[in-house]
Amino acid sequence: MPITSAPAPTAERVLQALSGVEDPEIHRPITELDMVGDVVIGDGGQVLVRIRLTVAGCPMRERITREVRAAVLEVPGTVAAAVEFEVMTDEQRTALRKKVRGDEPSIPFAQPGSLTRVYCVVSGKGGVGKSSVTVNLATALAEQGLRVGILDADIHGHSIPALLGLTARPVQVERMMLPPSAGGVKVISVGMFAEGNEPVIWRGPMLHRALQQFLVDVHWGDLDVLLVDLPPGTGDIAISLAQLLPTAELLVVTTPQQTAARIAERAGAVAAQTKQRVAGVVENMSWFDAPDGTRQELFGAGGGTTVAARLSELLGAECALLGQVPFDPAVCATGDSGTPIVRAAPESPAANAFRAVAGTLALRPRGLAGLRLAVSPG
Incomplete structure (x- = not known):
């Protein structure tokens, strides 16, 4: 019986295999993004692929290497695969940005066809745990398989990167920024651009421009949920x-204390003037379950119910109390260590409460207002 040798790999087959490899940050095939340079077929099934990176210090270099090599080794006849990197020229980066964002970038979440649900997490006063609520809800939503992002809009008091243990900075491709992620959550924050712990001293026009840039110039990809920490x-x-985001819904955070509830009511009442919808109220630090089994209401009681009732009356629409999160010192401790309690202590009462609120938000259907419907006249 004659011995048949395996077919030699071809550049066409290698490119076909590479079409299944996605850029980890843009989530589109590297062949579609023109990231594949030369494909060199050597003797004896040796294959060399040159990949064009947007920047020399691309943080995803090792992952791209692994996935490209694995795809090439699946090509019949390939014995060994090597990957070399080069950096895109200015013209290639411009072409990439236009391919991803178009010639005139806009705010994707403000477009009529956007399916991303945007929640602005608001509070009337500081100290109610608004940012902790934001990161834990985002983490819980991501655990449910949703594509989630956080815009840290608390410019002067930014804390989201630290609460998620995120130290990476966005990758810049001309005017387009690729946000880093932690635990499956994409994040952008002015804290990623500040040196050390220096304060951000900006006034109204600069604040507006920064927010606009985070919404227009950041390539968020196809998100299911965007949480905005105000x-x-x-x-x-x-x-x-x-x-900038007229269809965003407000998620009001309060504590059980009646004074805090009255101040939180003001934050939610903004919706009456801006014509936004209030998605609901989250009561944080509702009670403390002591080691002896007793439940202690450290900060009073009823604040969340009060805010929900008053906003329902004021706005003429139901504003539900979505959940009550018990006080747990571990929420602060895990946040300081850069791991939300939903991940650090997933079976804790606080984590379960965050997960329940996230489940409610994830199941809420999006309204049809502003959507292009695939309906043709009969």
Whole structure:
């Protein structure tokens, strides 16, 4: 019987195999993004692939190497696969940006056909755990398989990167920024651009421009949910976001204390003027389950119910109390270590409460207002 040798790999087959490899940050095939340079077929089934990176210090270099080699080794006749890197020229980066964002980038979440649900997490005052609520809800939503992002809009008091243990900076491709991620959650924050712990001293116009840039120039990809962590109160940033994201819904965070509830009510009442919808209320630090089994209401009781009832009356639409999160010192401790309690202590009462609220938000259907429907006249 004659011995048949395996067919030699071809550049065409290698490119076909590479079409199944996605850029880890843009999530589109590397062949479609023109990231594949030369494909060199050597003797004895040796294959060399040159990959064009957007920047020399691409943080995903090792992952791209693994996935490219694995794809090439699946090509019949390939014995060994090597990967070399080169950096895109300015012209190639420009072409990539236009291919991903188009000639005139806009805010994707403000477009009529957007299916991303945007929640602005608001509070009337500081100290109610708004940012902790944001990162834990985002983590819980990501665990449910949703594509989630966080925009840290608390410009002067940014804390989201630290709460997620995120130290990476966005990758810049001309005017397009690729946000880093932690635990499956994409994040952008002015804290990624500040040196050390230096303060950000900006006023209204600069704040508006920064938010606009985070929404327009950041390539978020196809998100299911975007959580926007707003600063306490009803100042410039809340007004700017109402203009930039008019269909965003407000998620009001309060504590059980009646004074905090009255202040939180003001934050939610902004919706009456901006014509936004209030998705609901989250009561944080509701009670403390002591080691002896007793339940202690450290910060009073009823604040969340009060805010939900008052906003329902004021806005003329149901505003539900979505959940009550018990006080747990571990929420602060795990946040300080850069791991949300939903991941650090997944079976804790606080984690379960966050997960329940996230489940409610994930199941809520998106309204049809503003959507292009595939309906043709009969």
